[in-house]
Amino acid sequence: MIGEWRGVVRRRAASLLSPLAIVVRRRAASLLSPLAIPAFRRLWVADIVSLLGDWVGRIALTALIYEQTQSPAWAAAVTAVSLAGFVGIGQVLATLADRFGRITVMVVSDVLRAGLFAAMLISMPVVGLLVLAFLAGLATPPFEAARAAAMPDLVPANRYGSALALAGISVQSSLVLGTALGGLLLAVFDVRAVLLLNSISFLVSAVILFGLRDTAAARPAARRATVGGSLREGGSALFHDRMVRRALSIVCVAGAAGTVVEALIVPYALSNDLSPPLLGLIAALVPIGTLFGTALVATGARSDASLLRNAARCCVAAAGVAAPLFWLGAGGPLAFAAFLVTGGIFAVSIPSNQVIGLRLGRDHRASAMGIAVGLLMGSQALGAALGGLSASAVGEAETMTGALVVATVFGLWALVTTPTDAKHLFRRRPSAATPSRVIDLAALEDVAVVAPDAPALSSPR
Numbered sequence: 001m002i003g004e005w006r007g008v009v010r011r012r013a014a015s016l017l018s019p020l021a022i023v024v025r026r027r028a029a030s031l032l033s034p035l036a037i038p039a040f041r042r043l044w045v046a047d048i049v050s051l052l053g054d055w056v057g058r059i060a061l062t063a064l065i066y067e068q069t070q071s072p073a074w075a076a077a078v079t080a081v082s083l084a085g086f087v088g089i090g091q092v093l094a095t096l097a098d099r100f101g102r103i104t105v106m107v108v109s110d111v112l113r114a115g116l117f118a119a120m121l122i123s124m125p126v127v128g129l130l131v132l133a134f135l136a137g138l139a140t141p142p143f144e145a146a147r148a149a150a151m152p153d154l155v156p157a158n159r160y161g162s163a164l165a166l167a168g169i170s171v172q173s174s175l176v177l178g179t180a181l182g183g184l185l186l187a188v189f190d191v192r193a194v195l196l197l198n199s200i201s202f203l204v205s206a207v208i209l210f211g212l213r214d215t216a217a218a219r220p221a222a223r224r225a226t227v228g229g230s231l232r233e234g235g236s237a238l239f240h241d242r243m244v245r246r247a248l249s250i251v252c253v254a255g256a257a258g259t260v261v262e263a264l265i266v267p268y269a270l271s272n273d274l275s276p277p278l279l280g281l282i283a284a285l286v287p288i289g290t291l292f293g294t295a296l297v298a299t300g301a302r303s304d305a306s307l308l309r310n311a312a313r314c315c316v317a318a319a320g321v322a323a324p325l326f327w328l329g330a331g332g333p334l335a336f337a338a339f340l341v342t343g344g345i346f347a348v349s350i351p352s353n354q355v356i357g358l359r360l361g362r363d364h365r366a367s368a369m370g371i372a373v374g375l376l377m378g379s380q381a382l383g384a385a386l387g388g389l390s391a392s393a394v395g396e397a398e399t400m401t402g403a404l405v406v407a408t409v410f411g412l413w414a415l416v417t418t419p420t421d422a423k424h425l426f427r428r429r430p431s432a433a434t435p436s437r438v439i440d441l442a443a444l445e446d447v448a449v450v451a452p453d454a455p456a457l458s459s460p461r
Contacts, residue, residue, distance in 0.1 A: 034163040046208040053201025055178025060194035090141035094370025097146035103218040109143035114202035150217035247352040256383030257407035263384035289343020315411030318344035323404035
């Protein structure tokens with residue numbers, strides 16, 4: 001009798017799990033399908049090598065400066081100077097990817113960064129190290145803009161959604177693995193030896209990318225505008241199309257709300273007397289949640305309006321579930337689940353960036369990307385600043401709840417007021433046979449932010 005019941009239970013479980021297994025296999029196959037394209041595979045591998053080396057190098061440089069100064073402020077300056085180039089001058093440098101071949105810009109950027117990190121091996125004052133880190137950071141915006149602009153030249157239109165999702169997952173995974181690898185290497189090797197490894201990683205990336213010199217991505221834009229002209233065209237492309245503005249607004253609002261939560265992780269842990277291991281667990285939960293969200297978010301919609309609704313649903317689902325968990329579980333185990341769910345809010349960038357990419361022209365794609373990244377970073381910085389002020393007044397859990405409530409309300413509004421091509425005819429959606437209009441804004445956002453990946457947005461490379 002017991003054996004019969006066991007058989008029934010096994011058959012019932014198999015019947016329930018079989019459809020789920022099929023869905024999982026199909027989703028995994030879709031995500032991995034861009035790797036069948038040799039050119040994309042080369043670009044993807046180069047990006048992973050670069051990201052891993054960069055996280056390792058940043059940790060090593062921070063450790064080196066802290067050893068010399070014993071000052072947390074000087075150590076934190078490494079992140080500040082590395083990210084400084086993304087705002088202001090970063091938008092100017094990003095135009096280089098429109099004026100010259102994407103592959104050329106990426107290879108030159110990698111070689112420059114390899115040389116600058118190699119120069120850090122020379123004994124010098126802390127200020128000198130920070131100057132070199134700042135200069136290396138200036139090479140990152142043109143590299144990332146060129147990489148984002150190159151992807152649509154290498155990936156067919158029917159696979160670009162999966163390519164964006166795979167790139168987003170790779171960035172998050174590289175963040176987690178890079179920080180862990182950096183700590184492991186520092187425990188085994190000298191700090192300067194780890195910096196040398198970072199320099200070598202840039203050279204490896206450059207060699208891999210050099211193999212793309214004969215692809216469509218190596219060709220410069222058909223028309224070379226001045227720096228000012230490129231910025232004007234990029235700004236016009238972003239702000240004169242209401243569907244593009246809506247996509248960008250969803251990413252900015254969701255990113256700002258998520259950054260509020262990330263920025264308050266340490267104060268939250270300290271105010272609730274959590275041990276260091278638990279603090280590390282909380283810090284890892286957000287990027288892990290982003291990984292799950294990126295893998296699950298729908299990217300196969302056939303219209304821009306559907307993609308915008310998918311992004312809005314993702315925002316509502318993540319923020320709407322996490323907000324009550326923070327409110328009800330402040331200081332308790334429910335808050336841990338809330339941090340995990342909150343990470344999913346960053347997955348809105350995948351469908352939103354598909355919309356942006358489908359409606360941007362090739363000649364000003366990188367310039368528009370540079371402007372968009374500046375807006376994303378600015379919104380996240382503003383969210384972190386306002387979140388800190390609010391937490392000082394009302395508490396961490398209450399502030400995180402409030403930020404997620406705002407994101408939920410905005411997501412609901414975006415869901416019911418989605419613009420359509422019938423209402424906004426600034427630019428019609430190109431046919432599926434035009435892959436040159438795809439853009440990888442998601443990866444740039446992740447690479448440029450420190451908090452979301454332990455952030456970024458993003459140890460930028």
